[in-house]
Amino acid sequence: MLDLFGLPALPGLATRQSMITEEEEGVLIDRIDASHLEPFRFQGWTGKRLTTSFGWSYDFEVGRPKDAPPIPDWLLPIRDRMAAFARIGPKKLIQALLIRYDPGAGIGWHRDRPIYGHVVGISLGEPATMRFRRRRPGGFDRVAVPLDPRGGYHMDGPARHEWEHSIAPMGQPRWSITFRSVAEQP
Secondary structure (H helix, E strand, C coil): CECCCCCECCCCEEEECCCCCHHHHHHHHHHHHHCCCEEEEECCEEEEEEEEEECEEEECCCCEEEECCCCCHHHHHHHHHHHHHHCCCHHHEEEEEEEEECCCCCEEEECCCCCEEEEEEEEEECCEEEEEEEEECCEEEEEEEEECCCCEEEECHHHHHCCEEEECCCCCCEEEEEEEEECCCC
C-alpha cells in the first residue's frame, strides 16, 4: 500500500493481492477447519478466535515459547510462497499459526512478541482491515490497511516493532495463516 507520493503508507509493511487462487483458498480453509483449533488463551482470558500453531507456539500463561507439532506438509508450499514474498529463506519461518475468526471475533491491539522477527500472513474468506497505531504526544498515529481475501502482508522494521495492530470483530467468518521467524539478535 502506497501513499500519494508512492512511498509505503507504513514503513516496513508490504502487501500483495492474489497470493493464492480461489481454489487454493477453499482447500486451505477446509484444512484449517480440520485442524485441532482451540480458543485462544491469554493470561486466564479466553478469546473468541480459534487457533493452533505448528513449529513453535507461544504459551501466554507462562510467557515463553514452546515446541509445537511440525509444520504439516500441506502448509509448506504456502510457507515457501510467503517466504519468497518476504524475501527470506523458507526455513526461517519457524512458526505457522492458523486462526479462524467466527462472527464477532477479532484481535485486539498488540505487537507480536519480541522473540519473533518477520511476520508474514495470508488472509482468507472475508475482506478485513488491519488497523495500525503508534502512540505520539497527545494521541496516536493511525493507518488502516485492507486485507483482501487471498492477499498477503509482511511486517518488518517500523511496522513490526513500533506500531501495534488489530483487526476489529467481523460479522462473517475469516481465516488466516501467519508465519513468523525468530528475531535476529544484534
